[in-house]
Structures are given as C-alpha cells and as structure tokens.
Amino acid sequence: MTGEQWGELRQRLRKTVGQNNYVTWIEPLKFRDLLDGVATFDVPTTFLGNYVSQNFSDLILHELHSRNSDVRRLSFKVVANSDARPVEAAKPQPVERKPSAVSALNPAPLDSRFTFDTFVVGKPNELAHAAAKRVGEGGPVTFNPLFLYGGVGLGKTHLMHAIAWELQARRPDLNVLYLSAEQFMYRFVQALRDRKMMDFKEIFRSVDVLMVDDVQFIAGKDSTQEEFFHTFNALVDQNKQIIISADRAPGEIKDLEERVKSRLQCGLVVDLHPTDYELRLGILQSKVEQQRVTYPDLKLDDGVLEFLAHRISTNVRVLEGALTRLFAFASLVGREITMDLTQDCLADVLRASERKITVEEIQRKVSEHYNIRLSDMIGPKRLRSYARPRQVAMYLCKQLTSRSLPEIGRRFGGRDHTTVMHGVRRIEELKQQDGQIAEDLELLRRALEA
Numbered sequence: 001m002t003g004e005q006w007g008e009l010r011q012r013l014r015k016t017v018g019q020n021n022y023v024t025w026i027e028p029l030k031f032r033d034l035l036d037g038v039a040t041f042d043v044p045t046t047f048l049g050n051y052v053s054q055n056f057s058d059l060i061l062h063e064l065h066s067r068n069s070d071v072r073r074l075s076f077k078v079v080a081n082s083d084a085r086p087v088e089a090a091k092p093q094p095v096e097r098k099p100s101a102v103s104a105l106n107p108a109p110l111d112s113r114f115t116f117d118t119f120v121v122g123k124p125n126e127l128a129h130a131a132a133k134r135v136g137e138g139g140p141v142t143f144n145p146l147f148l149y150g151g152v153g154l155g156k157t158h159l160m161h162a163i164a165w166e167l168q169a170r171r172p173d174l175n176v177l178y179l180s181a182e183q184f185m186y187r188f189v190q191a192l193r194d195r196k197m198m199d200f201k202e203i204f205r206s207v208d209v210l211m212v213d214d215v216q217f218i219a220g221k222d223s224t225q226e227e228f229f230h231t232f233n234a235l236v237d238q239n240k241q242i243i244i245s246a247d248r249a250p251g252e253i254k255d256l257e258e259r260v261k262s263r264l265q266c267g268l269v270v271d272l273h274p275t276d277y278e279l280r281l282g283i284l285q286s287k288v289e290q291q292r293v294t295y296p297d298l299k300l301d302d303g304v305l306e307f308l309a310h311r312i313s314t315n316v317r318v319l320e321g322a323l324t325r326l327f328a329f330a331s332l333v334g335r336e337i338t339m340d341l342t343q344d345c346l347a348d349v350l351r352a353s354e355r356k357i358t359v360e361e362i363q364r365k366v367s368e369h370y371n372i373r374l375s376d377m378i379g380p381k382r383l384r385s386y387a388r389p390r391q392v393a394m395y396l397c398k399q400l401t402s403r404s405l406p407e408i409g410r411r412f413g414g415r416d417h418t419t420v421m422h423g424v425r426r427i428e429e430l431k432q433q434d435g436q437i438a439e440d441l442e443l444l445r446r447a448l449e450a
C-alpha cells in the first residue's frame with residue numbers, strides 16, 4: 001500500500017463509518033509504511049491508536065483485502081512526543097513464535113494490555129498471581145496443570161495472557177499455544193470433518209506450553225473432552241506445561257468426566273477471590289495512571305476513586321468501564337472530575353450496582369412484558385412464544401447480574417450453560433437485525449434498572 005492508496009481507502013471508509021467517526025478516528029491516522037504485511041500508522045495519542053485498533057481495524061483490513069492488499073496486521077505508533085511507542089492492534093499477535101505447525105492453528109490473539117505490569121495484586125488474587133508469575137518464568141515445570149478459577153471479570157484471562165507474554169519474552173524458543181476451550185472444540189470438530197485428526201494431534205502435542213481458557217465450556221461435550229484428556233495426558237507425559245482457567249473449581253464443573261476432573265486437580269488449583277475494597281482502589285489508581293496518558297491535564301477530585309471502589313463491587317470489568325467513561329465524558333465536556341460529575345455520568349452504573357438486580361426479577365419482568373406465565377418461561381416448553389422471551393431473559397441476566405452462565409442455566413429450570421450461551425448469542429444477533437427486539441431489550445433494561 002502507498003500513501004496515495006491509503007488516501008483513496010480513507011474516502012471509502014468515510015462512507016462506511018460516517019462523517020463524525022471519520023473525522024474523529026480515521027482522519028488523524030497517517031500512513032507510515034508497510035513492512036512484512038504490517039501496515040503502520042502514526043497516531044497522535046495512545047487512546048486514539050487503541051480505539052481505532054479495537055473498533056476499526058477489522059473494517060480497515062477488510063477494505064484492504066477487498067483491494068487485494070497483502071496487509072495482514074495494523075500497527076499504530078504514537079508520534080505526539082519523540083519516544084514514539086508502538087500501540088499494537090487489539091487483535092494482533094498470535095502467541096506462537098516458531099513458524100511451525102502451530103501457526104496453522106491461528107489461536108486466540110493476545111491482548112496487549114493484559115500483562116503482569118498492568119495486573120494489580122491484592123489479597124484476593126495474590127496466590128493466583130504468584131503462581132502465574134512462576135509459570136511465566138518458564139523454568140522447570142513444577143505444578144502441572146496450573147488451574148486458575150474465579151468469578152466473572154476477576155482477571156483469569158488477564159493472568160493467562162500475562163503468562164503468555166512473559167513466556168514469549170523470556171523463552172522465545174518455546175511454542176506457546178493459548179486458546180479458549182471453545183476454540184479447542186472448534187478445531188477438533190473441524191479436524192474431524194476434514195479428516196485431519198493426525199495433523200490436529202500432532203499440532204497439539206508439539207506445543208511446549210498449552211493454555212486453555214474457560215475450560216468449563218467442554219463440559220457435556222463428550223468427544224471433545226475425550227480428545228482434551230488425551231492431549232492433556234500426552235503433554236503431561238512429556239513434561240510440558242499446561243495452564244487452564246475456568247469459572248469454578250474442577251470438582252464443581254458439572255458434566256465433566258471424573259477422569260478429566262481428577263487430571264485437572266492434580267496440579268496446583270488456585271482461585272481468584274472476589275475483589276475487596278483495597279484491591280478495587282488499587283486497580284482504579286492504576287487505571288487512572290493509564291488514562292493519564294490520554295488525558296494528562298484532567299483534574300480528578302479527592303475522594304472520587306474511593307467512592308467508586310466502595311460503590312462498584314460487581315467486577316473489575318465494570319469498574320474499568322466506569323472509569324473510562326468518566327474520563328472520556330469529563331474531557332468531552334471540558335470539566336473536572338468532581339463527585340457531582342461522577343454521580344451524573346455514572347448514574348446507571350451506580351444504580352445497577354446499588355440495587356442488585358436478581359435473576360428472579362428479570363424473569364418476572366420479562367414474562368410480564370411478553371405476557372407469558374413465569375412457569376412457562378422457566379419450564380421445558382420449546383415453542384417460540386416461550387423460547388424467545390426465555391432467551392431475552394437469559395441475555396438480560398448475563399448483562400445485568402454477575403451470575404455465571406451455569407448459574408443462570410440452573411435458575412432456568414436446570415438448563416445447561418451452553419443453552420444459556422446459545423440464547424445470549426442469539427439475542428445479541430437479533431438485537432442487530434430486529435428493531436423490535438432491540439426496543440424490547442432497551443425497555444426492559446430501563447424498567448429493571450429504574
């Protein structure tokens with residue numbers, strides 16, 4: 001690609017993203033060069049680079065590919081000051097280094113923000129952090145597997161990525177493969193379908209470190225579990241490190257075969273406990289530092305962080321989102337971050353965390369809204385007139401409560417968490433395509449948060 005071609009492409013992007021987005025996000029990108037399939041752009045701030053990479057890189061790559069460009073990845077370099085720091089695209093580097101068979105797997109990319117440097121340690125997560133650090137050193141395998149578990153948004157994925165980054169830096173000779181259990185299953189099914197099981201086995205058995213996120217996903221999937229079990233054993237026999245995460249302890253994962261459970265338990269099992277006030281405050285302070293890169297002059301009143309750490313105790317993701325919104329809002333309206341502004345800007349988040357919305361409330365509101373009986377929503381009937389409201393309710397439970405998918409499943413007549421996941425995804429899709437559903441969701445959300 002040349003600067004001129006980028007100029008043309010920008011004009012096409014203007015049509016796709018609309019004038020406002022174009023002026024705010026696309027116009028400031030200055031094409032720098034294209035090297036080894038990586039197109040680099042100069043950007044004025046880290047924030048802009050991150051935002052574009054998270055929200056527009058797929059679109060830009062799509063446009064490039066439709067023009068037969070051989071750009072594989074985008075990278076953004078901050079040029080506001082002399083020590084330009086590269087900001088990698090949000091979905092950038094695959095973990096693996098060697099151009100070996102592993103690269104054919106195209107596993108989950110790592111998030112460049114999830115490193116040990118950005119992970120704040122406190123009482124609730126100190127053991128998990130210490131164990132992850134140890135594994136990240138890449139020394140002799142002492143516990144196998146390392147099994148990390150904990151509730152939603154408590155940092156499991158963050159720690160897994162941090163281990164992978166650390167290993168990549170310290171031991172570039174190792175083949176590190178990170179993927180979600182869902183991707184493991186997907187690869188497995190694909191290999192079966194394409195009659196490429198030998199390749200599949202070879203790839204998985206040739207890694208030095210295997211990391212599987214959200215392993216609860218394979219519960220109830222018999223043949224995937226079976227294959228996972230064999231892969232697991234083969235790697236342990238070769239003394240290769242395995243790291244697993246899940247939303248609960250191995251023994252508590254329903255529909256997981258006993259032999260898999262006991263395998264998972266035989267290494268070091270550590271949990272991430274719900275955050276306490278001190279940890280939340282520490283995380284907020286560290287996130288403020290990060291926001292400072294984008295908003296160096298924004299004034300933050302004393303007491304605001306303490307207030308947020310007290311009031312938002314659901315999970316770290318919510319806390320983080322609240323802070324990002326607060327900074328963006330204050331900067332847009334050109335005001336200091338005072339307590340008043342905080343309460344104004346985060347009214348919905350504060351309300352939601354103040355008044356814990358329960359699964360039962362959601363079920364009741366949704367059944368009233370669709371005029372069906374509560375028992376029909378929870379019961380086994382599969383008619384669309386019950387199934388759709390049920391999926392809407394599941395979706396809202398996932399969005400508005402901190403319940404895990406298995407927990408939600410249990411409250412919907414003992415359904416499997418994969419049924420919930422399917423329901424949630426379906427509504428996510430419909431929300432985009434069906435105005436009526438989008439409106440229903442919005443109404444219900446407002447009614448529940450009121």
Ligand SMILES: Nc1ncnc2c1ncn2[C@@H]1O[C@H](COP(=O)(O)OP(=O)(O)OP(=O)(O)O)[C@@H](O)[C@H]1O
Binds near residue numbers: 121125154
């Ligand atoms: N101790 C921490 N320090 C800094 N950031 C944290 C910490 N714990 C969690 N976070 C941040 O909170 C967000 C959610 O974390 P993460 O995705 O790792 O959660 P998870 O446990 O994998 O959740 P899920 O069950 O939803 O997959 C991430 O942006 C992560 O960086």
